[in-house]
Amino acid sequence: xxxxxxxxxxxxxxxxxxxxxxxxxxxxxxxxxxxxxxxxxxxxxxxxxxxxxxxxxxxxxxxxxxxxxxxxxxxxxxxxxxxxxxxxxxxxxxxxxxxxxxxxxxxxxxxxxxxxxxxxxxxxxxxxxxxxxxxxxxxxxxxxxxxxxxxxxxxxxxxxxxxxxxxxxxxxxxxxxxxxxxxxxxxxxxxxxxxxxxxxxxxxxxxxxxxxxxxxxxxxxxxxxxxxxxxxxxxxxxxxxxxxxxxxxxxxxxxxxxxxxxxxxxxxxxxxxxxxxxxxxxxxxxxxxxxxxxxxxxxxxxxxxxxxxxxxxxxxxxxxxxxxxxxxxxxxxxxxxxxxxxxxxxxxxxxxxxxxxxxxxxxxxxxxxxxxxxxxxxxxxxxxxxxxxxxxxxxxxxxxxxxxxxxxxxxxxxxxxxxxxx
Amino acid sequence: xxxxxxxxxxxxxxxxxxxxxxxxxxxxxxxxxxxxxxxxxxxxxxxxxxxxxxxxxxxxxxxxxxxxxxxxxxxxxxxxxxxxxxxxxxxxxxxxxxxxxxxxxxxxxxxxxx
Numbered sequence: 001x002x003x004x005x006x007x008x009x010x011x012x013x014x015x016x017x018x019x020x021x022x023x024x025x026x027x028x029x030x031x032x033x034x035x036x037x038x039x040x041x042x043x044x045x046x047x048x049x050x051x052x053x054x055x056x057x058x059x060x061x062x063x064x065x066x067x068x069x070x071x072x073x074x075x076x077x078x079x080x081x082x083x084x085x086x087x088x089x090x091x092x093x094x095x096x097x098x099x100x101x102x103x104x105x106x107x108x109x110x111x112x113x114x115x116x117x118x119x120x121x122x123x124x125x126x127x128x129x130x131x132x133x134x135x136x137x138x139x140x141x142x143x144x145x146x147x148x149x150x151x152x153x154x155x156x157x158x159x160x161x162x163x164x165x166x167x168x169x170x171x172x173x174x175x176x177x178x179x180x181x182x183x184x185x186x187x188x189x190x191x192x193x194x195x196x197x198x199x200x201x202x203x204x205x206x207x208x209x210x211x212x213x214x215x216x217x218x219x220x221x222x223x224x225x226x227x228x229x230x231x232x233x234x235x236x237x238x239x240x241x242x243x244x245x246x247x248x249x250x251x252x253x254x255x256x257x258x259x260x261x262x263x264x265x266x267x268x269x270x271x272x273x274x275x276x277x278x279x280x281x282x283x284x285x286x287x288x289x290x291x292x293x294x295x296x297x298x299x300x301x302x303x304x305x306x307x308x309x310x311x312x313x314x315x316x317x318x319x320x321x322x323x324x325x326x327x328x329x330x331x332x333x334x335x336x337x338x339x340x341x342x343x344x345x346x347x348x349x350x351x352x353x354x355x356x357x358x359x360x361x362x363x364x365x366x367x368x369x370x371x372x373x374x375x376x377x378x379x380x381x382x383x384x385x386x387x388x389x390x391x392x393x394x395x396x397x398x399x400x401x402x403x404x405x406x407x408x409x410x411x412x413x414x415x416x417x418x419x420x421x422x
Numbered sequence: 423x424x425x426x427x428x429x430x431x432x433x434x435x436x437x438x439x440x441x442x443x444x445x446x447x448x449x450x451x452x453x454x455x456x457x458x459x460x461x462x463x464x465x466x467x468x469x470x471x472x473x474x475x476x477x478x479x480x481x482x483x484x485x486x487x488x489x490x491x492x493x494x495x496x497x498x499x500x501x502x503x504x505x506x507x508x509x510x511x512x513x514x515x516x517x518x519x520x521x522x523x524x525x526x527x528x529x530x531x532x533x534x535x536x
Binding site: 067072 | 482483484485488489492496515516519520523524526527
């Protein structure tokens with residue numbers, strides 16, 4: 001056996017080289033592993049960042065959504081409150097005006113609530129006042145229930161007409177009416193509608209009288225005064241009770257004009273006439289000097305109207321028949337609602353259905369109201385008072401007057417009927 | 423750049439860095455609100471120390487409008503250096519509640535309700 005026998009397999013040198021190469025490979029792999037770990041870490045961090053940003057965005061969107069919803073809730077609550085306030089206001093307007101103005105006026109008021117000054121406003125209006133003649137006498141002949149039935153029938157018809165002509169009923173006082181045209185809403189044709197309304201009201205009186213006429217009772221007639229002027233309108237009253245009302249001297253003057261009318265008549269003032277003249281048929285004019293008015297004013301007795309509202313009152317078939325023998329009478333002049341204390345004598349010389357010509361011992365002024373007692377040829381007084389208004393003083397005779405009966409009690413009616421047939 | 427409309431106005435006063443919104447914002451959707459948002463973001467992009475949004479006479483703001491204001495608040499939030507002041511009024515019922523909500527998007531937002 002020899003010790004110098006050469007070794008078998010790879011040499012030591014080659015092995016060392018291989019080990020070296022393996023070491024290098026391990027180091028490279030470790031580096032790669034390290035890099036990958038860093039890359040993984042970076043990616044994870046980045047994902048975390050992204051996720052955080054997304055979360056933030058998501059949170060913001062949720063907040064914006066809540067914000068929008070909350071805002072919507074706030075607006076809805078506010079709108080609800082406004083709607084309730086508006087509903088309360090509508091209710092108020094309906095309660096204040098609903099009964100006395102037409103539905104379309106209520107609607108207009110609701111459409112323009114700001115334009116409406118309920119607190120009080122000065123404005124030009126046309127005022128209509130009406131009153132019944134002979135109603136007191138009729139009321140005395142009738143049972144209380146009958147009186148109410150007549151009044152309700154009459155008022156229902158009048159309110160119907162007034163609302164149709166867009167009038168605002170301010171007051172119903174017994175048998176009298178106070179109506180405005182031009183408040184709460186003014187229109188260009190306020191004066192025209194007021195006059196047309198008056199004609200229509202007169203034409204409807206027949207209907208109110210019909211049942212009484214069938215029962216043999218005398219007709220009730222209506223006088224209407226109309227004036228155009230400035231007034232203050234608005235809610236008047238205390239906290240407990242307020243109503244839509246009107247004040248002003250124009251209202252007082254309308255009342256005076258109305259007091260000059262006889263049954264079936266419509267008298268209008270110069271201011272109303274100025275706005276409607278072209279459309280009107282006026283039967284005559286009269287000059288009056290009402291209290292509280294500086295100069296005398298001319299009133300116009302309206303019989304008909306043309307244009308948009310074509311209305312005409314029937315011509316009164318009034319024929320005065322001279323009596324073969326004058327009727328003796330006694331009279332006093334009424335001052336306001338009270339009879340004067342002095343009785344004068346006179347004679348009834350001509351007689352129609354509702355008018356008569358008298359000769360009086362003392363001159364009386366036009367539009368005076370007289371309380372009369374008729375005397376039978378025997379000299380006996382016909383019972384109950386007869387009322388008449390002086391509609392004209394006759395120019396040719398200082399003591400000759402034309403009167404129109406405003407109230408004829410049953411006994412006098414029967415007596416005059418007998419006289420007419422003679 | 424001011425916006426003057428019959429129903430609303432948006433005015434930017436560069437001297438005081440104040441945007442004043444008045445009237446009623448009733449526009450429809452993002453598209454119609456774009457010009458208003460542009461005025462608001464432009465004011466923010468000038469990066470003033472304090473930016474005031476005066477809404478005291480803005481009577482009405484719809485939902486798209488509140489969205490637009492929210493977008494503005496989110497936009498200005500990126501500029502940490504700008505302090506945002508919102509002025510509102512008790513007389514305009516929606517403002518008290520809705521304006522306070524913007525602080526949820528931008529806690530540093532200063533509210534002045536008079």
